[in-house]
Amino acid sequence: MKQTDLLNTIEAMVFISEEPLQVDEIIALVEEITEEETSITEEEALDLIKLLQNKYMDDAFAFELVQSGEGYCFMTKQKFSNVVNALLKNRSKKRLSRSALETLSIIAYRQPITKGEIEKIRGVGCDYAMKKLLGKELIKMKGKSDAIGRPMLYGTTDKFLEYFGISNLKDLPSPKEFKEEDLEDSSGTTNEEATSTL
Template sequence: MKDSDILGKIEAMVFISDEPLQVDEIIALVEELSEGTISLNEKETLNFIQKLKDKFNDESYSFELVQSGEGFCFMTKQNYSDVVNALLKNRSKKRLSRSALETLSIIAYRQPITKGEIEKIRGVGCDYAMKKLLGKELIKMKGKSEAIGRPMLYGTTDKFLEYFGIASLKDLPSPKEFKEEDLEDASTDTKEVVN
């Protein structure tokens, strides 16, 4: 099998996959398709992925190959965000409510965390938001707390990373960055009032 054939197969796999495709899955599928005549290692597979990334970095494509969580997927390029936003605006049912976003951000930054701890931080119940987030598979149960009653602990999933287009939780903005943005927004608001 030629390199171009392997590239084409990897491209098709990533394209058709409904979730980010991991390197070990790609290796297994290529080897299965070649009926054992090809043996790829992780380094070779990552080289093929890099070639695909380079190919789709060309401005003639509206999408690119990116790492999301531990896998790879195609995503629309930033300069086509207006097209994506227009489409998603028509699918507002799939958007998260403010309460779901607040609950999700608490879970993302404090995980693993219990529902009681989330409610204590938010100051209100979060049953509905938790149900929505579990239904969308953005969070999952990650075990039980050692606290009295052994409440469930919750954390984010790989689907969470995919939903927000980040590779890992390390890519989340730090609370310090939020404070700096709030200060910038406040100073902008003050300037507008003064002018």
């Protein structure tokens, strides 16, 4: 395999890898995809990686190939950190679905509360909504209930407060305080709808 082909192969490997790719993995993968027709030593692999690192040092690229632990991965260059932060912030504030918002409202007002109690209030299952809320770190497990089977209790997090722009749970309006003109929230679901089951 030509050096250009090897460089492109390693570049593709690192790009698609979910975790930093180690040198021994690169060597093994090169042999695997070429059916052992091509083999490279650790020194040769490191030389190829160095060539790729030099390539991405150019200002034409917004990212670079860096060593992370014992492996290598692509990362955005430091000078673009503000762009990354803005993107992550926007993604973290993606609109919540109606079911997620309703589930979150119940947890916020009734915490600590079990999943079974939430489902009893809503009248439907909430596995998917709970998974999304846990993934967004808007809720967390807060111990176990004393009820039969010791089900897990859930409550809101500091990220929940940040997400809705409040300093503490006391700032939450009571369901009775919601006014018609304030019903529409950022998710397209009304606050009245979200708290109607409380």
